[in-house]
Amino acid sequence: MSLTFENVSYRYPGSQQGLHEVSFDIGQGELVAVIGPSGSGKSTLLKLVAGLETGYQGRIALAGQDMAGTPVHQRGIGMVFQSYALFPHLSVRDNVAYGLALRKMPAAQRHARAAELLEVVGLSDFAQRGVQQLSGGQQQRVALARALAIDPRALLLDEPLSALDASVRGHLRDQIRALQQQFGATTLLVTHDQEEALAMADRVAVLKEGRLLQIASPKDIYDMPNCRAVAEFVGLSTILEGRVASGGRVDFGFAELSVPTGTHRPGHKVHALIRPEHVEPDPQPGQTNTLQGRPGACRYLGSLTRYDFEVVGAPRAFLAEGRQPARQAIAIAPEHIRLLDA
Amino acid sequence: MVRGIAIVYGLYLLLPMALLAIGSFGQNWTNTLLPSGFTGQWYMELWSDPSFRKGFVSSLVVALSTCAINAVLALPLAYSLHQGATRGRAFAARIVSAMPVAVPAITLGFGYMIVFNTDTLPWLGSTPLLVAAHVIATLPYLTNTLLTDLRHLGIERLEQAAATLGAGEWQRFSGIVLPSLRQSMLSGLVMVAALSIGEFNLSNLLVGFQNRTYPVVLLQAFYGATGFACAATVILLLLASLAALLSSSLLRKSP
Numbered sequence: 001m002s003l004t005f006e007n008v009s010y011r012y013p014g015s016q017q018g019l020h021e022v023s024f025d026i027g028q029g030e031l032v033a034v035i036g037p038s039g040s041g042k043s044t045l046l047k048l049v050a051g052l053e054t055g056y057q058g059r060i061a062l063a064g065q066d067m068a069g070t071p072v073h074q075r076g077i078g079m080v081f082q083s084y085a086l087f088p089h090l091s092v093r094d095n096v097a098y099g100l101a102l103r104k105m106p107a108a109q110r111h112a113r114a115a116e117l118l119e120v121v122g123l124s125d126f127a128q129r130g131v132q133q134l135s136g137g138q139q140q141r142v143a144l145a146r147a148l149a150i151d152p153r154a155l156l157l158d159e160p161l162s163a164l165d166a167s168v169r170g171h172l173r174d175q176i177r178a179l180q181q182q183f184g185a186t187t188l189l190v191t192h193d194q195e196e197a198l199a200m201a202d203r204v205a206v207l208k209e210g211r212l213l214q215i216a217s218p219k220d221i222y223d224m225p226n227c228r229a230v231a232e233f234v235g236l237s238t239i240l241e242g243r244v245a246s247g248g249r250v251d252f253g254f255a256e257l258s259v260p261t262g263t264h265r266p267g268h269k270v271h272a273l274i275r276p277e278h279v280e281p282d283p284q285p286g287q288t289n290t291l292q293g294r295p296g297a298c299r300y301l302g303s304l305t306r307y308d309f310e311v312v313g314a315p316r317a318f319l320a321e322g323r324q325p326a327r328q329a330i331a332i333a334p335e336h337i338r339l340l341d342a
Numbered sequence: 343m344v345r346g347i348a349i350v351y352g353l354y355l356l357l358p359m360a361l362l363a364i365g366s367f368g369q370n371w372t373n374t375l376l377p378s379g380f381t382g383q384w385y386m387e388l389w390s391d392p393s394f395r396k397g398f399v400s401s402l403v404v405a406l407s408t409c410a411i412n413a414v415l416a417l418p419l420a421y422s423l424h425q426g427a428t429r430g431r432a433f434a435a436r437i438v439s440a441m442p443v444a445v446p447a448i449t450l451g452f453g454y455m456i457v458f459n460t461d462t463l464p465w466l467g468s469t470p471l472l473v474a475a476h477v478i479a480t481l482p483y484l485t486n487t488l489l490t491d492l493r494h495l496g497i498e499r500l501e502q503a504a505a506t507l508g509a510g511e512w513q514r515f516s517g518i519v520l521p522s523l524r525q526s527m528l529s530g531l532v533m534v535a536a537l538s539i540g541e542f543n544l545s546n547l548l549v550g551f552q553n554r555t556y557p558v559v560l561l562q563a564f565y566g567a568t569g570f571a572c573a574a575t576v577i578l579l580l581l582a583s584l585a586a587l588l589s590s591s592l593l594r595k596s597p
Contacts, residue, residue: 052502072505073513083496085503089521099507143503150507 001063001153001186002027003049008058010044019044019056020210026154029184031177032215033201035194035233041210042190046156049188051075062153078147078185082159084139086131092142093118093127099150117145120179137168144176148183155185161196173200194234198222206230222275228340231273236306238274238318241342243267250339254313257289258334269342276306276319278336281326289332291318295325359579365572377569384573394574397559404469404545404555405538408476409531412484415477417527420488421519424497435489441482450478451547467550475544480534487530488523495522529592536585540578 004025011018019041026032034042047053049060051072060067067075086095093114094101100110118124121141123134131139140160147155160176161169177200180187191197197204198218205215206229214226225231228239242252246266250259257272264270283290296308296317307325308317320330366384368377388394423435454475458466465471497519504514542557549558556578563571 050502050506052505071510072502073508073510075506076508077506079503079506081499081503083499085496085499087500087504087518087522088495089524098504102508102513146503146507156506 003154003186003188004059004061004064005045006059006061008045008048008056008060010041010048010053010056012044017041017044018210019048021058022207022210022212023058024205024212024215026186026188028186029181030202031180031187031189031200032203032205033189033191033197034205034207035191035197036207037233038192039209040207042192042207043158044210045207046079046158046188046190049154050077050079050156076150076153077156078150078152078154079156080140080143080147080158080160082163084136084143084163086139086142086146088131090131091127092123092129092131092134095131095142096145096149098146103150113149114145117149118142120148120182121145121175135168136164137172140164140172141175144179148179148185152185155180155183155187157187157189157191159191160189162191162193169196176200198234204234206233208233224338225273225340228271228273231271231338231340236276236319238276238316239340240272240274240314240316241269242272243269244339248334250337252314254311254315255291257332257337259337259339260334261339264339271340271342273338273340274318274332274336276321278332279309279318279320279322279326280331280333281320281322281324282329283331287331288334289337290329291331292329293318295327298325362572362575362579365569366576368569368572371568371572381569384567384569387570388573388577393554393559393562394556397554397556398577400469400549400553401539401556404473404476405535407469407473408480408538409534411473411477412481412534413527413531416481416484416488416530417520417523419481420485420492421515423485424489424492438482439486439489442479447479447541447543448547450475451544454544455547466548467553469553472545472548472553472555475548476538476541479541479544480537483537484527484530484534487526487533491523491526497522525592529589532585532589532592536582536589539585540582 002025005022008022009018009020017039022045024032034045036042044053048056049067051067051070087098090098093111096114096117097110100113105113115124115127118127121144123138123141123145126134126138131142134142157176161173164172173196189197189200198221201218203215204218204221206213206221208229214221214230216224221230222235225234231237231239240252242250244261244264244266245251245256248258248261249256250261250270250272252272259272291311293309293311296310298305298307304321304323305325306319306321309320309326309330310317311330318330320326365371365377367380367382369379369381371377419438423438426434454471455466457463458471500518500522501514504518509517540557545555546558546561549555560574560578563574
């Protein structure tokens, strides 16, 4: 079932925070991750879909049906909370079967269904336990099974991994993605962790101050951000201010570099985005876009070293990654410099 | 330092109790540090004294009624206070929690004496008035216990989760809120019972002769034989301690 947002606006009473004219849709079985800094309105979006907040303008539709008049408990939308929100007085099995009991499914049937789902999330042995006896990761898997048990028309994941240890997070991330695909659940994931969003989502939506800046595949969001804010929020980068010169070159003040200028006309102000993995250390003499300088701060990260490279005359250091930091010079291939409107 | 204070505190707390227990079995106790002789006579007398048996029954009736009314009032009160508090209106909740400290029982008692000793409201000395006074005095304790638990559980999150799974308002309250509070409700009620059984200030001002509660009758005993008074006090002590112990062990078991 598809989930559609059409010009959705919402304002929290007495504050500037909210959503402004947000429009996008999520296709059947698709996982869209919404990322953005805190206060960007991403959690609000989730609450509006669930029906936990009401009174928005615009339209939110599930499979073409407007949700505005439907109260939370009739929406049939599964939700997984950051804090798990498992019912402490119920066993693991009864937590999973809770939604089915509300639907008046006979006990034998719903226990069988709960057992199936616990099998799927790998917690069959824990069915009779109290939820307090489980680890955070296990609790979140129970929460996921509980949300999937009701055969949700859409699945909402509210920062599902952020309360967990890093060691558990990676594994659970893969597991959630696999289950989401297995169940073909139309899913909206809200997270502040851009790595999580890139790794899990079919498409990523970037929200800032209540506005949707860009929605695209993880690769396009990373390689082709449509504005400086998206580039800064997703991945690491060096962003330089410059002015388009003639002959496919951009003047940055301290240097003039060859860049595919595309539709940017000479004289236009632009921002140039350079990802750290595209900075080539100590190039052959005479290579295009070579910049002289010296290495600054280095962070050894095991598989690679992330370092600052201070180019002579540049207003800020270039962020670079590689096995070894550059000693005297760096080069950036023209196709790896992306121009954004200033 | 801390240990010293704890020891002194313990002595002051336990010594009178120990002396009461010893005294209740002593034959003679006048102007000496410890009583002389050993007897079970005082307990026998207590058992056969109709005014004490009546006081005992009165106390139980008042305590149970207080618990029943508290149970009905405290849950919706705590629930709505909690919802109000999460919306930023914590003031009402604060008043409820501060009330037992801010308004001493004796103030309440004198107020009732004035209001209910009139021709229009001639209820002074009646059991319902006494129960009402006990409810007013103990309600904040139960409400606070429930409020703490509501806060600790993060009940709104649980309700939201239940709602997305298909629970309507009443199903959320009866299926999630109520059972989640089961343990703190029980422990709070036992505490209320303990407070009500031991309550003296209010009861002494408000009871009639026919419905005197146990602590009020007990005061009379101190005008008679010391051993008898001791035995009567020990019974009260046992009752209240039992309730308090039960209450705290219930609370510890709750998640």
